[in-house]
Amino acid sequence: MREVTSLSIATTAERTGVSAHTLRYYERIGLIDPVGRDENGRRTYRDTDLARIDFLRKLRSTGMPITRMQEYVELIRAGESTEPARLQLLEDHRRRVLHDLEHLNDCLGAINTKIDLYRRSTP
Amino acid sequence: MREVTSLSIATTAERTGVSAHTLRYYERIGLIDPVGRDENGRRTYRDTDLARIDFLRKLRSTGMPITRMQEYVELIRAGESTEPARLQLLEDHRRRVLHDLEHLNDCLGAINTKIDLYRRSTP
DNA sequence: GCTTGACTTCGAGTGCGCTCGAAGTCATAC
């Protein structure tokens, strides 16, 4: 038996780390294109869907707001001509991520300093 | 004229990047010890208050929940004997920050890959 | 002496991103 390319919402939830509730929500708000359905009307997810979800998850978990993500997928739907705009959007987001990395590192420094302080006073 | 060590809430807000509303909120929920007051009952912040606020801000902006921060300041209030517990709390948080840094870097890679892809197809 | 504006308290409101629950359908297992 081969690996099937069509997964249930439960399996998709498990594999992507996005709850079934959230998967439906993402579809509802247009973040995910309507996925396929089986003969019983149940959602079926393909590898390409999974890939999309994974990437969206990465955008989300790096702090991109839902509305921004909606813009992004709108651009995808609008066709190839929007590639420069998509590039722009991702580059903007990358700047944000780089900034966050810097900030996190900065804060890490302060936390380390504090930890060292406690270590010295409580050996 | 020397730098005064006693700042208004507005100046403190400006210097720390925390709004006056939020400063009062933090005090209300016990994150900041009650600060001094001038003869008119207005809050006055000292350098030590600023330092505390700055550090709390760093904890907050690295994802520590308010409740956790409350635990931390409770430990400080409870005296020196809680230093090991504070150390523990900060070390736990550092682990979290390190994990987040890793995650952010990971996502950055995916974003970069996508950007490269768009750059290639839209030269 | 009145306006301005920065402050005070308090509780209520907001925005985001889920998260949940109710009520219903369907297919397989027993």
Place this chain on the structure above:
DNA sequence: GTATGACTTCGAGCGCACTCGAAGTCAAGC
């Protein structure tokens, strides 16, 4: 045939961390 359990839709609810607004006080400027 009925129980189980995974799914469906839909709208409502939630938790977090602020954020705001109303109503009042006070001091300084004009």
